[in-house]
Amino acid sequence: MSIDNTCTEEEYYEEIFQFYEDTISSANQTEIEEWMDTKYLSILDDLKCKKPISDAPIEDVAKNAIILILNLFKTKKMYCNAVSWQCLSKEERKLVQDSLYNVLKN
Secondary structure, three states: OOOOOOEOHHHHHHHHHHHHHHHOOOOOHHHHHHHHHHHHHHHHHHHHOOOOEOOOOHHHHHHHHHHHHHHHHOOOOOOOOOOOHHHOOHHHHHHHHHHHHHHHHO
């Protein structure tokens, strides 16, 4: 990463790929969960602060990074006792959507 704190789209994704490669053989569920939570917060912070990416808009890079994490780690995250989207009531779905929308628009 350069000194002025900008990076390329490829450099932005590199940390995700590196963590995946480091954990592919040793699926420490707690470590993966903590890393994912921290990374999501970091991505949202970069989005909120309009982090400069030299070759793509941060909005696109943030969306792609989240999709990348979800796809790479979905089998490792199956241990999670999360509630399925389909199991949520309409009111609960609306709360989740509103919360995510508010974070992304700020």
